[in-house]
Amino acid sequence: MGKVYNLAVVPGDFIGKEVVEEEMKVLKIIAEQFGFAFKVTLYPHGGEYYIKTGELLSDSTLAELRGHDAIVFGAVGHPELQKGEVEKGILLKIRFGLDQYINLRPSKLYAGVDAPIRKIHPGLPDDYEITVVREGVGGLYKGIGSYDGVVARQEMNYTNAEVERILRYAYELARDKGQELILGFKSNVLEYVSAQQWQPMFEKMGKKIYPEVLAKYAHIDALNGPMLINSIPQESFVIVTGNMFGDVITDLTASLFGGMGVGASACINPYGTSMFEPIHGSSPKDYGKGTVSPVAAILSGVLMLKNLGEEKAAKKLELSVVNVLKQGKIPDFTINSGVPTKQQTQYIMEEIKKRTQ
Structure with a gap:
């Protein structure tokens, strides 16, 4: 043994x-x-x-x-x-x-599985895959906040170290798979966490450390809806995102690729x-x-x-x-x-x- x-x-x-x-x-x-x-x-x-x-x-x-x-x-x-x-x-x-x-x-397409995404994009191959890399211990799920009975607040809190290590993992995964990497976040609204932290760190890391990886940014709401439904890339790709956004988008991708049972x-x-x-x-x-x-x-x-x-x-x-x-x-x-x-x-x-x- x-x-x-x-x-x-x-x-x-x-x-x-x-x-x-x-x-x-x-x-x-x-x-x-x-x-x-x-x-x-x-x-x-x-x-x-x-x-x-x-x-x-x-x-x-x-x-x-x-x-x-x-x-x-x-x-x-x-x-x-x-x-x-x-x-x-x-x-x-x-x-x-x-x-x-x-x-x-x-989330991967399997032959024999009646996945809804096949009806939307019938040309996708059986091994087509969307891999979501979700940051798992930061953001809104840290539980930083309060409620006084009238006003509630919940902080989306990330350190640079937390962002750097998840981005590095996502870049290396996309590089090893030979796939495009997309950062899904909300820079048009989340001024500090997204526009000043995640997106600049993502772009800087791509240019300086992983120039061989095709990488881009997309608003998470566009990624969740119009992109997955209307204009999905024809090649498998990797998404990296924060904790809460990742929680939402992975339920959607699982449903599109066949259901929660897979x-x-x-x-x-x-x-x-x-x-x-x-x-x-x-x-x-x-x-x-x-x-x-x-x-x-x-x-x-x-x-x-x-x-x-x-x-x-x-x-x-x-x-x-x-x-x-x-x-x-x-x-x-x-x-x-x-x-x-x-x-x-x-x-x-x-x-x-x-x-x-």
């Missing part, structure tokens, strides 16, 4: 539990084929656990998570709790506490512990039906394997998913796909077993 990776597994609530269970089955098989293994520590934290114990995520648990090679995360959220309470207390605490400043969210994401700290999760929520209404799609969670596992340096295993897992999709076995990528969850996993596992390395 080769390397053993220490995984912290946090299934969370409702369908988070269901999709992570399937993801772990697939990861176990792919690890066996490529000669490595996972040592799994299961963490029960989520809304249900909070209701039972009164604990969201303690500092000691956060410290434990920091000691793992990676975190597999499902989804958190519970209808009996105040909206956002468990998300902020667990998910955001992990992201901020472990300084996972890169939120990577790729949206994978990675919360990355290049020098620490990273976390991998589907972008969908806990969806209590779909829990227990046995038809939620595990594909987003499994594709998040692909991102994890890449991050761990298991490139061959990641490639084989993604190709196995792609081949299942090409056959039309999982045609619907809304969260509740209509195809039995365990059957979807079985299709993928069968493909893994029969595909040669």
